[in-house]
Amino acid sequence: MLIRTEQTPNPATRKFLPGQPVMDAGTRDFADEDSAAASPLAAALFSSGLVEGVFYGSDFISVTAAPSVSWTNLEPVVIETLLDHFVGGAPLFAPGSAAGIHIASAPDFDEDPADADIIDQIKELIETRVRPAVAQDGGDIAYHGYKDGRLYLTMHGACSGCPSSTVTLKRGIESLIRHYVPEVETVEAV
Numbered sequence: 001m002l003i004r005t006e007q008t009p010n011p012a013t014r015k016f017l018p019g020q021p022v023m024d025a026g027t028r029d030f031a032d033e034d035s036a037a038a039s040p041l042a043a044a045l046f047s048s049g050l051v052e053g054v055f056y057g058s059d060f061i062s063v064t065a066a067p068s069v070s071w072t073n074l075e076p077v078v079i080e081t082l083l084d085h086f087v088g089g090a091p092l093f094a095p096g097s098a099a100g101i102h103i104a105s106a107p108d109f110d111e112d113p114a115d116a117d118i119i120d121q122i123k124e125l126i127e128t129r130v131r132p133a134v135a136q137d138g139g140d141i142a143y144h145g146y147k148d149g150r151l152y153l154t155m156h157g158a159c160s161g162c163p164s165s166t167v168t169l170k171r172g173i174e175s176l177i178r179h180y181v182p183e184v185e186t187v188e189a190v
Helices: 040-047 071-088 113-136 165-180
Strands: 004-007 013-017 028-030 051-056 061-065 139-147 150-157 186-189
Touching: 013 071, 040 051, 040 071, 051 150, 061 071, 113 139, 113 150, 113 165, 150 165, 165 186
Parallel strands: 150 186
Antiparallel strands: 004 013, 013 061, 028 051, 051 061, 139 150
């Protein structure tokens, strides 16, 4: 099995491609070791003490190095852990009930029902144009809310904490969405 490695715009994060599906649907972000308990693979990566974040996409895993950890030291550890997982056919998530899974709720934006068409256009653009581009860089972006001309998005994976994420958000994503949906005045990360 060959696991390809790609750099991301975030120097602390690398994208690993195992050449097979990782998540059948959706994404999953592990921001700390406690949240990684739901996944044997994420827990193994965190147990090295060299990892600060793990993110699963459809066909990739993004790993964020802990502060002052060199990728020269970390990359072989990550590749070995991924090989052990995928070659061994281990499950991605620990068996159990969904009771232990916590999904943060979005703040109440009291979206105006009159904005439903605008919100549908925004969500369509995010799904068809923005998310695929962001996934290529090892991350994900999700709709969080729209109110009074402000679009709120949540960034995950390599995009979360990336030094260039503000530039990407303002120059790339905001420009694209404002072009197609002029009612959007600004885009903000939550």
